[in-house]
Amino acid sequence: MKLPPLNALRAFECAARSGSFSAAGAELGVSPAAVSMQVKNLEDWLGLKLFTRRANQVRLTDAGRDYYQKAAVALAEIASFTRALTEGGKRRPLVVSATPALAQLWLPERLKAFAAARPDVPVQLRIEDDSIDLEAEGIDARLSYGGEHPDHRMQELFTDRLVPVGADPQAGLDCAPLVEVNWGAAISSVPGWRQYFVQHGTARGDAAAAIAPSVPSAVALVQAGLGIALLPEQVIAGEIRAGRLHRLAGPALEMPRPYVLVTAHYKSRSRRLRALAEALGVR
Structure with missing residues (x-):
């Protein structure tokens, strides 16, 4: 089995997700230079350029974007089944964050439909205003009005x-x-x-x-x-x-903007999230 260096892969995933070697270093507990070196090792191993580097900014190349989406899915799955093993087989809840209006007035009926379709998936509902960092706070899905989420997948729920x-x-x-x-x-x-x-x-x-x-x-x-x-x-x-x-x-x-469902791109294949989107009326 030919695998890339896993430390380098982890550093790349973190840098791609956060958009910064400095932020990735802070998350991993290493210096930005160490992250840069790990990413360079991965690029050399793959024979591909994953980032373009300009001054203090880094951006994913097309190859880097494709590789990130696949690598992030794989790492998320590893984290998921590792968590399941270490937690004695407990089901990890699907963490859903929503604005007060959606959570209290619109969402309950849809969550009932989701529970009927996926009784095996517990839901943890969080009610909070905007300015939410999905990744840092362990949120699987965010429901809100409008907003810009350029690094995430946005699906329209409805326009009111x-x-x-x-x-x-x-x-x-x-x-x-x-x-x-x-x-x-x-x-x-x-x-x-x-x-x-x-x-x-x-x-x-x-x-x-x-x-x-x-x-x-x-x-x-x-x-x-x-x-x-x-x-x-x-x-x-x-x-x-x-x-x-x-x-x-x-x-x-x-209303000038729609209500939206926001998720991470790398979770687009998640069966749990697809079932949730269907229960919310997203097609």
């Missing part, structure tokens, strides 16, 4: 639209108190009530009576009778079907 909702189906857009969602510093593209009224020509310019830090918080405020809110229709569809929220008369406002 904002609709006015209230606890009272007779509440009017012209006079009911307004609940505004604060989408956070990482998201600037989601319009609010001001843009809604301007776009649809409604003469109303008063400030929001309440500001919610998340969509679930806004749902709670609306259900408590504190006002009406502009919320993503598909995300809150379960609340509307259950009669806990009511879609009010008024136009919808398209």
